Amino acid sequence: MSGQASAAPLLELRQISRQFGGLQALSEVSFQVEQGEIFGLIGPNGAGKTTLFNLLSGVTPASNGTIHWRGQAMQGLSPDRHNRLGIARTFQNLRLFTGLSVLENVLVALHRQPQGGKLDALLNSSRFRRRQSELRERALQLLEELGLADQAHRQASGLAYGDRRRLEIARALATAPALLLLDEPAAGMNPREKEQLCELLAQLRQRHQLTLVVIEHHVPLLMQLCQRLAVLDFGRLIALGTPEQIQRDPRVIEAYLGGSR
Ligand SMILES: Nc1ncnc2c1ncn2[C@@H]1O[C@H](COP(=O)(O)OP(=O)(O)OP(=O)(O)O)[C@@H](O)[C@H]1O
Numbered sequence: 019m020s021g022q023a024s025a026a027p028l029l030e031l032r033q034i035s036r037q038f039g040g041l042q043a044l045s046e047v048s049f050q051v052e053q054g055e056i057f058g059l060i061g062p063n064g065a066g067k068t069t070l071f072n073l074l075s076g077v078t079p080a081s082n083g084t085i086h087w088r089g090q091a092m093q094g095l096s097p098d099r100h101n102r103l104g105i106a107r108t109f110q111n112l113r114l115f116t117g118l119s120v121l122e123n124v125l126v127a128l129h130r131q132p133q134g135g136k137l138d139a140l141l142n143s144s145r146f147r148r149r150q151s152e153l154r155e156r157a158l159q160l161l162e163e164l165g166l167a168d169q170a171h172r173q174a175s176g177l178a179y180g181d182r183r184r185l186e187i188a189r190a191l192a193t194a195p196a197l198l199l200l201d202e203p204a205a206g207m208n209p210r211e212k213e214q215l216c217e218l219l220a221q222l223r224q225r226h227q228l229t230l231v232v233i234e235h236h237v238p239l240l241m242q243l244c245q246r247l248a249v250l251d252f253g254r255l256i257a258l259g260t261p262e263q264i265q266r267d268p269r270v271i272e273a274y275l276g277g278s279r
């Protein structure tokens with residue numbers, strides 16, 4: 019492990035590849051994400067975007083290459099360890115506890131945070147009860163921020179699709195991440211909800227000092243939201259730059275923005 023953490027980017031991918039049998043899902047992808055950035059990830063279906071998030075969150079190992087977090091290689095770390103380092107994500111196919119209430123969904127995520135007190139829990143001590151009420155406060159505050167406070171006691175299965183996506187974000191934020199990976203957060207939202215989500219993400223970044231990496235097919239939303247974007251096509255990084263640079267890039271236009279697919 020190198021000792022130059024302070025000068026290093028928050029996240030750095032070096033020549034990342036991932037095969038599934040004969041399929042090359044990612045090929046030698048390299049880029050960096052700086053602290054505080056909102057970074058977009060786009061590309062056609064099957065380009066490798068979710069696979070990249072699986073690598074960044076420790077769900078799947080890379081076949082080749084290394085990922086560095088604050089200058090240190092993250093090889094072989096579990097999803098839980100990634101989470102404790104400060105990396106949280108949402109899933110393209112939502113992973114809520116649909117049988118629990120909206121509030122309980124956030125509480126479950128908060129309870130995963132390290133905290134002493136198994137003995138306290140057993141004894142139901144006053145310290146334990148105080149902790150429970152603090153967690154409840156915190157959960158309600160997160161729901162408030164995500165515009166879900168008025169639905170706190172509703173069963174998660176009863177939420178509208180856009181609200182479910184925001185609940186996923188609340189759950190990810192409960193782990194107090196430095197880096198939040200959002201896999202198609204605006205999928206299924208109407209244009210007005212997409213616009214509001216954009217504003218919400220910018221606010222959350224400020225309030226929680228977040229760095230964001232956002233996968234999204236709705237390109238205008240990303241162009242508005244992100245400082246920089248990376249474009250994947252068949253597992254390869256075909257462009258990296260500001261929204262203006264990406265929009266003008268002939269390879270991106272061919273593969274994604276204006277191509278025949
Ligand atoms: N666990 C797996 N086993 C085998 N193949 C996989 C696995 N995960 C992903 N793939 C394949 O890797 C390629 C990239 O998939 P990935 O889900 O990363 O694409 P994506 O860019 O997120 O696409 P979409 O926009 O449709 O979500 C696809 O061809 C997919 O079928």
Ligand SMILES: [Mg+2]
Pocket residue numbers: 067068069110
């Ligand atoms: Mg995907």
